[in-house]
Amino acid sequence: MGTPIMGAAAQVPAWVPPTDVERALFEAKTRQDWDAYLRVLFAAQTFAYAPKQLVDDDQLIAWVPHTAAHGPRFLAVYTRGELSAPRAGEVACDIALPLAPYVWWGEKLRGMVVNPGTPTEAYFPGARRKRRRWLALRDQLPQHDPDHDTGALLTKYTGPLRGPLAVGLACGAHLSVHRRALWNDLTDVYADYRADTKILREAWGAASAAQWRRQLDFLLAGQNSPPQPEFVLRVRRAIARHTAGAAVDSTLWQRTAVETLRERGTAEAELAEVRALIRRIIRYEARFRADGLLPADGYVGSAAGYDFGRAVSVARWGLGARYADGAEAEAAVITAGVLCRRHYTSWADFSAGYVLGRVLRFDDESFGPMYASALAPHRLLLDTPTSPWRTLPFTAPAV
Numbered sequence: 001m002g003t004p005i006m007g008a009a010a011q012v013p014a015w016v017p018p019t020d021v022e023r024a025l026f027e028a029k030t031r032q033d034w035d036a037y038l039r040v041l042f043a044a045q046t047f048a049y050a051p052k053q054l055v056d057d058d059q060l061i062a063w064v065p066h067t068a069a070h071g072p073r074f075l076a077v078y079t080r081g082e083l084s085a086p087r088a089g090e091v092a093c094d095i096a097l098p099l100a101p102y103v104w105w106g107e108k109l110r111g112m113v114v115n116p117g118t119p120t121e122a123y124f125p126g127a128r129r130k131r132r133r134w135l136a137l138r139d140q141l142p143q144h145d146p147d148h149d150t151g152a153l154l155t156k157y158t159g160p161l162r163g164p165l166a167v168g169l170a171c172g173a174h175l176s177v178h179r180r181a182l183w184n185d186l187t188d189v190y191a192d193y194r195a196d197t198k199i200l201r202e203a204w205g206a207a208s209a210a211q212w213r214r215q216l217d218f219l220l221a222g223q224n225s226p227p228q229p230e231f232v233l234r235v236r237r238a239i240a241r242h243t244a245g246a247a248v249d250s251t252l253w254q255r256t257a258v259e260t261l262r263e264r265g266t267a268e269a270e271l272a273e274v275r276a277l278i279r280r281i282i283r284y285e286a287r288f289r290a291d292g293l294l295p296a297d298g299y300v301g302s303a304a305g306y307d308f309g310r311a312v313s314v315a316r317w318g319l320g321a322r323y324a325d326g327a328e329a330e331a332a333v334i335t336a337g338v339l340c341r342r343h344y345t346s347w348a349d350f351s352a353g354y355v356l357g358r359v360l361r362f363d364d365e366s367f368g369p370m371y372a373s374a375l376a377p378h379r380l381l382l383d384t385p386t387s388p389w390r391t392l393p394f395t396a397p398a399v
Helices: 020-031 034-043 052-056 127-139 163-171 173-178 193-204 209-220 227-241 250-263 268-291 305-320 326-343 347-362 369-383
Strands: 046-051 065-067 073-079 090-094 109-114 122-125
Touching: 020 034, 020 073, 034 127, 046 052, 052 090, 052 193, 090 193, 109 127, 122 127, 163 173, 163 305, 163 326, 173 305, 173 347, 173 369, 193 209, 193 305, 209 305, 209 326, 227 250, 227 268, 227 347, 250 268, 268 347, 305 326, 305 347, 326 347, 347 369
Parallel strands: 073 109
Antiparallel strands: 046 073, 046 090, 065 073, 109 122
């Protein structure tokens, strides 16, 4: 397939590979095993930068080229760990490799460069003519089976690993694992610019910075989910405080909740819904114990973690969509972490609350995808030795 031009970047002793992808690229480059290099690249998510206005106008994307030191212009492709801080007027877009024939290459582009200016940099002149050979390499990769996808715990080793920001990002790890995103990345995009703007627009009704901020504030206030679950859980916590931690009788729980609401003038139809909700929570908790989400005698204290955990993702999507700058997104993530620590006693406790909030909102006791897509990340995050839930203390350190 021809040997690519080695980039000018040399090994830097203090260099830390941002992710496992860049580590594998560097190792293959050091061996000059370019087939291995390309297989790593084709298995990874890759990006190119494009003018933001063209992407917003849904026009043909003109990828931002890289001009090599020796003169020619190359299509610049980046792995996720090497995405920069947001660029003025340019956005990172997902780009599938090897490029399809119809993808715009631009005039006078001599080929492709991967991660220019980094230790994994490599130039591939004439890349457009190598498509058939590269497709054969890509076809050697294991095929992804979405029906049996349990997600992936992906860490950015140059990202936050300690402190309040890391704790906040770890509170959003359910979705990061489920979506196979880096759990602790807060630089340019969550998925890519187009996907980040799309999910905010379609799932959150946010197509502007003001609308994004409104949704984020609702989540941080615990007001995106229905109020009834948090009310009945709060009633049970109050009863438990007077029973020295003994299991709360379900009949007493229902009676206390109903009497409290009746004193407030709540209609009988709504009181019946509250009784049904309590019975539903009891059934979910029984399943949680069977699946290891709760200990044998455990129960969920609060479901607000579902809003706080999602707030982390919404903050990251807002950064990717250019609705927020890094400081605003970081502040929101840290706030979410503080709120989770305030409402829960451990990562496992938080996770059970997050999952209950999710299934009460969307699962309807089907124990379908909405449950499975939260249970799998819960297990992965608690069982993996390098997980932030194993390396980060949940309780805040004493001052």
